[in-house]
Amino acid sequence: MEPIALTEAVFYILLSLGEPLHGYGIMQNAEALSNGRVRLAAGTLYGALGTLVDKGWIEEVPASGGGRKREYRITAAGRSVVEAELARLRELLENGERVVEGWSR
Template sequence: MARKKLDTLTEQMFYVLLSLRQERHGYGVMQTITQRTQGRVSVGAGTLYALLERFEADGLIRRTRTEDNRKYYQLTGEGERVLLAEYKRIKQQAADMEAVLREEEGQ
């Protein structure tokens, strides 16, 4: 899934963690991702539940409750740290691309 124990995240991993900044159950996570990305990113149930299991084992999320057969999860402090690190990495990539484009325009 991720390289080197979550040094970088896949797009799906990023959006799962992003959606869990608020407590949600699995189906709510899938809906939130689809809505936030306007359908550009989707996460199937099998992928989602594998990620939730992995993130919980890695301490990035925690199960907050079970209600009506739905398990609810929320980001932990470590999960927030990983999410913000990925956000900074993505921003740096965009800044690098912008610099290259500016250099090419100047030629």
């Protein structure tokens, strides 16, 4: 899979969906995982969820407990996207560290 640079918001949304969550739960989880750096507004979140469903990276699942809230979870394709993004970020970090180490010589 060709690496796709994800926005921080999309990355944290995908990370949040290892188990089914509704929108507010995703917002809370993304904020917690990012140490408060990523705060998703409702409009941003629901727009992203629609796009991620269309791409097949997440899916809507029946709400636990029979509630009316929509819940989502990551798909196998979404997990592959996260893994590719982690590999891309590792490469960026390794390249940056190597170059910066050379500056101090």
